[in-house]
Amino acid sequence: EAGVTQFPSHSVIEKGQTVTLRCDPISGHDNLYWYRRVMGKEIKFLLHFVKESKQDESGMPNNRFLAERTGGTYSTLKVQPAELEDSGVYFCASSQQGLGYEQYFGPGTRLTVT
Amino acid sequence: DQQVKQNSPSLSVQEGRISILNCDYTNSMFDYFLWYKKYPAEGPTFLISISSIKDKNEDGRFTVFLNKSAKHLSLHIVPSQPGDSAVYFCAASDRYGGSQGNLIFGKGTKLSVKP
Numbered sequence: 001e002a003g004v005t006q007f008p009s010h011s012v013i014e015k016g017q018t019v020t021l022r023c024d025p026i027s028g029h030d031n032l033y034w035y036r037r038v039m040g041k042e043i044k045f046l047l048h049f050v051k052e053s054k055q056d057e058s059g060m061p062n063n064r065f066l067a068e069r070t071g072g073t074y075s076t077l078k079v080q081p082a083e084l085e086d087s088g089v090y091f092c093a094s095s096q097q098g099l100g101y102e103q104y105f106g107p108g109t110r111l112t113v114t
Numbered sequence: 115d116q117q118v119k120q121n122s123p124s125l126s127v128q129e130g131r132i133s134i135l136n137c138d139y140t141n142s143m144f145d146y147f148l149w150y151k152k153y154p155a156e157g158p159t160f161l162i163s164i165s166s167i168k169d170k171n172e173d174g175r176f177t178v179f180l181n182k183s184a185k186h187l188s189l190h191i192v193p194s195q196p197g198d199s200a201v202y203f204c205a206a207s208d209r210y211g212g213s214q215g216n217l218i219f220g221k222g223t224k225l226s227v228k229p
Contacts, residue, residue, distance in 0.1 A: 004157070033216065042116070043158070043203065043219040056216060091157055096214070102148060103217060105157035 002026065004106035005090050012112045021109045025074070025094030032075050032105060033095075034067060038088040046090075049075060050098040061086075082113045116135060117141045118206050120220035122153070129225050132189040135223050140185065142179030144206040148217065149189045152201045161202075194227045201225070 005024045010046040013019050024031045034046040047057040048063070051072035060067070064083070069075040079086055088108050119138045127133045135149075143146070145166040163173040164178045171178050177190045190200055190209035201224045205217040 031215065035217075042118075042142075042221045045216040045218070048216055059216070064202045068221075092160075093217075102163055104159045104160060105150070107155070 004092055004094050004104055006090075006109050007108040008109055009107065009111045010112075011112065014086055014114055016081045018078065019082055019111060021052055021077045021079075021090055021092075023075045023077070023092030025092070026104055028077060028096075029094035029101070029104075030097040031095040031101075032069060034075070034077055035092045035093065035105075036088050036093040037091065037108075038085075043091065046077075059110070079111070082111075083114050087111055087113045091095070115140070116220075117144075118204055118218050120202075120204055120223050122223050123221070124224040124226070127194045127225065128131040129196055129227055129229050130193045132227055133189075133198065133227065135191075135202050135225065137187050137189075137206075137220055138185060139187075139206050141206070141208065141218075142185070143208040144218075146207040146209050146215075147178070147180060147187050148205045149176075149209075150203045150205060151198075152222070154195050158203055173201045175190060191225075194225075196229050199225055199227045222224040 009023045032049040035043050037043045045059040048055045049069040066078045089108040091108045093105045095101040095103045148163040149161040152158045162173050162176045180187045201222040203222045204220040
């Protein structure tokens with residue numbers, strides 16, 4: 001069974017540009033989460049999809065971040081326009097339907113904004 | 115304010131001995147706890163979890179203990195192996211409350227197992 005995949009693995013963009021990160025969850029997992037780790041800090045929750053619906057987006061930093069999950073399969077996270085403080089590693093995780101199941105993480109996308 | 119705390123940034127253990135990683139939490143609504151292991155340039159890998167209705171869960175060399183009254187959990191690795199060297203994250207969730215299963219992470223403890 002394929003794990004969670006993320007693309008790209010690394011992105012370097014200039015301040016003010018746009019970047020779109022993609023996450024493909026484990027097949028059949030209804031729950032999809034985005035997290036971010038800024039250097040030296042803890043991994044922090046951004047948002048949670050159940051199928052195609054946003055269940056909780058309380059962790060999204062501001063309206064420069066837009067997440068979508070069309071058809072309840074893969075998800076994208078767009079940052080527009082990017083700022084320096086957006087640099088970090090963005091992780092995607094997925095879990096089975098319902099709560100109380102472990103979340104499986106992808107390898108992350110390292111975003112560097114210069 | 116951090117709700118999940120791992121107060122030891124690093125831990126060094128001799129191969130074959132026990133590794134004990136600690137985690138404290140402040141939110142009494144947390145009802146599900148997990149440990150993840152992370153190697154450089156990889157995502158966190160799930161290790162073991164425990165529900166708040168239990169005080170111990172064991173899986174091979176890994177055992178997690180939960181002390182709800184102290185709001186403390188620990189991960190024991192016995193025996194420790196060099197391949198266990200990684201950063202270990204403690205995470206907690208309030209599954210049926212406001213966070214709906216979202217994980218709150220500690221800052222991690224870097225474990226080094228010396229041959």
